Amino acid sequence: MRFSQPVRMADGGETSPVWARSRKRSGMPIVGLLVTLLALFGALTAVLGIKEQSLAAGGAVIDGWITSGWDGARGLIGKAPAAADDAAAEAGAAAAKAGDALQAGAETTANEMKK
Structure with a gap:
């Protein structure tokens, strides 16, 4: 496939097409994100305004x-300390069971080694 002179010389090489060049990203991706979110919010407001037949109702x-x-969110925040206490109690009980099982296994192994 043959490319025209501007296409071949766009990247400074002899065989590099324009679309093969790497793009440089802008230094402020947060600005693009904010603009996108504002555009989505505006579109949502417009759609709800049309649906409700009033921007105030939308x-x-x-x-x-x-x-x-x-x-x-406020309800979940209020429940967080109680949930953390319950999780800590359950973790402590599981650790105690694991320790008891380890102790029993060690005693069994010690008895087997004595024989």
Whole structure:
């Protein structure tokens, strides 16, 4: 396949096509992420505004979603210390059982070695 002169010389080489060059990434990927999230939020607001026939009603739907998510997160945070205490107690019980089993195995092995 033959390429035209600008295509061959774009990368400084004789046989390198334009699409084979490596792209350099921008130094601020967070800006692209923020712009994408804002665009998605704007599209969601527009769709809900059309569905509810009012931007205020669409915004109220989004506020309801945020409020329910926030309340759920606050509920989970309140349960975290109790769950951590339960997990610690279960881990302690499992460690005690493992220690007892190890002790019994060591005693059995010692008895077998004596014979």
